[in-house]
Amino acid sequence: MAAVTSVWFLCILMVDCTFFIEGLLVTLSPPKCYIPCDDSSCSADIICTWDSNHDPSISLNNTYTLHWEDYKNTVTGHSAVIQRNYFTSHSELRVWIQTQDQDGTVFNSKTVSFNTADIIKPSPPEIKEVLSSQEPIEIHWRSPCDWLMLEVGHCEVRHRTEAETAWTEQKEGGVSGSYTLNNPEPCTNYSFQVRCACGTSMMSGWSKVHVIRSAERAPIGKLDIWRDCDMLRPSSNCVLTWKRLPMSQARGHILGYNLTLYYNNGTNSVLNMSAAESVCMICNEVQCYHNSSLKDVKFVSFNAYNALGMTAPSHLAVQTPVTITDQRAIDLKMNRNNLSVSWNATWITDNISEFVVQYKEAGSPLGKGLDWVRVNTSLTKITVKGQFKNYTAYQVSVFTVSDHMVQLYCTDIIHFVQGIPAKVPLFKVLTYGTTHVTLLWETVLMSVHNGVTPYYQIGYGKDNVYNVSAYPQMENRTFTLTNLTEDHNYKVWIKAVNQAGSGPNTTVLFKTQDTENIGTFIQLFFVLLGAGLLLCCSWFCRKNKTCPIAFLDKKIPDPHNSNIIREMKYQINDSLAWLCIPATEQHPKMSIIEIVNISQGAFTSKMADQMNCDIGDNIVEEGRQKTQCGSGKEEYSKMIDSDEDKNEEEEDNDTCSSSSGGDHAGYEQHFMPTELDIKAVEERERTERSWDEMM
Incomplete structure (x- = not known):
């Protein structure tokens, strides 16, 4: 008996729970009923609206029934009308909603009761007058109750600035139809809305948004200025960048900026940049930068101004950042919305005023993709909020700032998500030999390599793979492969590697050199080099009448010093020329004399001197013979070239003597064949002809 009772009780409980669960799953909100009014009159009918929330798995009919007193109105939507013929004015009315599912289960909303005189809903008021030229802001409106000849009720006002998302509501209980906002932020756009009730009726809807700009005042505070430099190059340019003032500090429309540049040489210059017209200033919603280089600038002073005043000047020492030599660790962690930066600062001295943590999209141009945060020296860790991009390299740097210097403390590169690195853009052979090759490649740019590239892999074949560090990131790299086989073809590859792969x-492709080919090449190289040098010297001697090579001669040989030339002159112009011809010399064959072209003026001058020479006695001086025919026949290394020697020649041109055939200091001894040389050549020719006849 007890078991049967327990089962019966459990069944009842399950049924009750089922209805309870269905009641939770299907809920109908109580209806909201009102009599709508426009600017001049109110409607005679009542409009009721409601909402329904239920589990989508429960199938309901598409029809709802609005019940009031003994009447009902079935509709397919979420609103229904109670016509004026079916209710009594200024009387109580009870209203509810009913629906059912396909199984016939009925669902009812809660019943609401109201007096039909209290559900009048007037139209929204209209804001008519605004006083905002001075503080505070004052708005005025006209209540719709005046149009409907109804008792004026209370009104509500709400407002917010452009930067705010939530409204600030102010409930006004008077009938003045105005509202005053005290202490508004200067030069800020405020949005206002108003709604009113008539007597004890319902509140109207909110009026249209009315925007009012508060009065302008002089700016306050200072600009947050910084400079963006290419830190990976030791002598890089920098540009000045700054964050735009928030409206709470600008307190008006910023008309422009005053920039004073103090140079290393002690001079300075002042620039006025109009916010509307300056072409050297580039801005976005948050930051601006001056697109002129800060090269040779030591210090800057900067402020902003509006129509009523200007900010206090901001100062910044411009120092090209230099990488710290000792290794100070910086720890970086990044997700999509946050960047955590920590560093070791136990060495910080008292003259350091603050840290600046800068993060920049690697590879972006100066002034772009940059942001920074100023940090007190008591902190060594911060978290920066922002929307960071996937596959984008961010160079994070910590700077120390003092009164006279900005110094790079530590820097590193981080990605939120890394991707496969890009292809190495340039890979070529720099030099090669018989058993080695030096390879050069261009590093993958940080803006395209999808991650930090810690190293490159270089290899050939299956077993020859080498890992090469990628630091520093921005420099072209070289690597030498050794122990190669001479005169062998090789195919070498390179690829960038990071955490993603x-x-x-x-x-x-290249081929190592052969040892024999190298020897032949070296010999050929020196032969060609020697030939080239001789050709160059020959051309130079012909063009300049001088020869630059010491072992050939330091002076130009003068044919006028030749006895053969003088003999020709004497034979033609002088009947006594035979007295000046050495008896030991015979007439050489003129056909074998090489004619050297010299300037006509020089030859004429020399010939004139020789032709005016008189025959004199031979003078023996210091144990050797000397001819006083204008050329002064000493050793040819002492040929007449200077004006002093020419003067001596003019003094001695009255006499003429010839040296004997044994004198080896004359022109012929240096530059012309002797009689013995000519006889030797003739003897050799006769011998060769004799052998030819015998053969």
Whole structure:
């Protein structure tokens, strides 16, 4: 008996729970009923609206029934009308909603009761007058109750600034139809809305948004200025960048900026940049930068101004950042919305005023993709909020700032998400030999390599793979492969590697040199080099009448010093020329004399001197013979070239003597064949002809 009772009780409980669950799953909100009014009159009918929330798995009929007193109105939507013929004015009315599912289960909303005189809903008021030229802001409106000849009720006002998302509501109980906002933020756009009730009726809807700009005042505070430099190059340019003032500090429309530049040489210059017309200033919603270089600038002073005043000047020492030599660790962690930066600062001295943590999209141009945060020296860790991009490199740097210097403390690169590195853009052979090759490649740019590239892999074949560090990131790199086989073809590849994997290969083909070919090449090189030098010297001697090579001669040989030339002159112009011809010399064959072209003026001058020479006695001086025919026949290394020697020649031109055939200091001894040389040549020719006849 007890078991049967327990089962019966459990069944009842399950049924009750089922109805309870269905009641929770299907809920109908009580109806909201009102009599709508426009600017001049009110409607005679009542409009009721409601909402229904239920589980989508429960199938309901598409029809709802509005019940009031003994009447009902079935509709397919979420609103229904109670016509004036079916209710009594200024009387109580009870209203509810009913629906059912396809199984016939009925669902009812709660019943609401109201007096039909209290559900009048007037139209929204209209804001008519605004006083905002001075503080505070004052708005005025006209209540719709005046149009409907109804008792004026209370009104509500709400407002917010452009930067705010939530409204600030102020409930006004008077009938003045105005509202005053005290202490508004200067030069700020405020949005206002108003709604009113008539007597004890319902509140109207909110009026249209009315925007009012508060009065302008002089700016306050200072600009947050910084400079953006290419830190990976030791002598890089920098540009000045700054954050735009928030409206709470600008307190008006910023008309422009005053920039004073103090140079290293002690001079300075002042620039006025109009916010509307300056072409050297580039801005976005948050920041601006001056697109002129800060090269040779030591210090800057900067402020902003509006129509009523200007900010206090901001100062910044411009120092090209230099990488710290000792290794100070910086720890970086990043997710999509946050960047955490920590560093070691136990060494910080008293003259350091603050840290600046800068993060920049690697590879972006100066002034762009940059942001920074100023940090007190008591802190060594911060978290920066922002929307960070996937596959984008961010260079995070910590700077120390003092009164006279900005110094790079530590820097590193981080990605939120890394991707496969890009292909190495350039890979080529720099030099090669018989058993080695030096390879050069261009590093993958940080803006395209999808991650930090810690190293590159270089290899050939299956077993020859080398890992090469990628630091520093921005410099072209070289690597030498050794122990190669001479006169052998090689195919070498390179690829960038990071946490996400390795990028595509870039290959280069080359052939090592052969030892024998190298020897032949070296010999040929020196032969060609010697021939080239001789050709150059020959051309130079012909053009300049001088020869630059010491072992050939330091002076130009003068044919007028030749006895053969003088003999020709004497034979033609002088009947006594035979007295000046050495008896030991015979007439050489003129056909074998090489004619050297010299300037006509020089030859004429020399010939004139020789032709005016008189025959004199031979003078023996210091144990050797000397001819006083204008050329002064000493050793040819002492040929007449200077004006002093020419003067001596003019003094001695009255006499003429010839040296004997044994004198080896004359022109012929240096530059012309002797009689013995000519006889030797003739003897050799006769011998060769004799052998030819015998053969």
